[in-house]
Amino acid sequence: MTEDGRRFEIPKDMRAMAEAGFDQARQTFEKFLAGAEATAGSLEERGATVRAGAKDIGAKVLSYAEKNVQSSLDYAQSLVHAKDLPEVLKLQSAFIQGQMRSLAEQASEMGQVISRAAFDATKPKV
Template sequence: MSEQGQRHFEIPKEMRSMADAGLEQARKTFEKFIEGAQVAAESLSARTATVGAGAKDASAMAFSYAEKNVQASLDYAQSLVHAKDLSEVMRLHREYVQAQMRSLAEQASEMGQIVSRTAMDAAKPKH
């Protein structure tokens, strides 16, 4: 893309402001949703004596992952709103995808460890 084409890639200030406001509202809404979901999960766990430690750990981990992933997406969207040109958009996208792939691999590994540990604990003979 020519330098002139990259200079024409500009988001008007009013649109940036609207996007920022929308993203901030999305963050607040998501935070309220996560808080409510965590309260509901804790309440359910407290009332259900059969929920094992492994299931509780997996549930807490899943909430944590969901929160981190949505926050990363919101941060990415906000950075795109402030991109100055197409090359910056491409760089931000590349960095976001790479970071999310690393994060998802770590999350899958950690969740696998919890599931394995839970399965091993469940297979232990009860005395």
């Protein structure tokens, strides 16, 4: 609410402009993801062991990037639909908590994937 007791509302034109911006951001991200997948595919031309490790790492990185960008876009879009400042603050708090949990999970998983790939790459061939 504002100081004079009125509710703060986001104008419809501003919401429409933000929606268009989010749609464009999503399309751009999808193009980036396609390019990243093509680049990750080119890593497959290396040795079998290194290729498998690089493929696992690349797949995880792409998965995390997609999840994180999608989460950020969803958050931004939810802000556009927020009715007032308390709702914006509630959305922000939930987003930050979710991102912190996600970051911790991703760091743990990535450490495991990298360790496994390094172990496999240095394992003597029989």
